[in-house]
Amino acid sequence: MSGVVVAENGQGRYQQAVTVGQHHLIADEPVSMGGGDAGPAPFDLIMAGLGACTSMTLRMYAERKGLALTHVSVALSHEKITLDGVARDRIERTITLAGDLTPEQRQRLLEIANKCPVHRALTQSFVIESTVTI
Incomplete structure (x- = not known):
């Protein structure tokens, strides 16, 4: 842990x-x-984790498969939306892949991006156990 x-x-x-x-x-x-903007807000930190995990996962996969991926960039934004009458959080993730990649390789990299550990955790239900100490 x-x-x-x-x-x-x-x-x-x-x-x-x-x-x-x-x-x-x-x-x-x-x-x-009401803050001082001295650092990222909590949702910014969540998005930073997702973006970093996405980029790292893609780099690892590209290296393992010998793909000509020369650079990965992940841009993320967060907004509140209503979906079927329920308030939800929505993260938009735009992945930019540089390199001599075929359309099939780009599609596979998108599939791999959706398998990064942070993406998987965020799209499933977390179990959060909290305790209070003195």
Whole structure:
């Protein structure tokens, strides 16, 4: 299990210190939500994880299959939508693949992108167990 610790850092109304192993990040809400915009908002971090996982998964697959993939870029955006009368979160993911790839290879890479671990986790139901400590 990977370990992440998030705690208020006292530097802003919503600003959080995020520790992921040896890495330190700041999370915050944008000014429009009452934050100081000192770091990515929570949904931005989710999208960053999805984008990174997508790109890494495609790179690993291309290397294993010897594909002429020279560069991967993943652009993501988030919005709230109503689907069949139910409020939902929607992430739009646009994957740009550079290299001398056939249409069939590009289609296969899209299929592989949809199999990245973060994509799979986000499209399934999570089990989140929470406890409160003193």
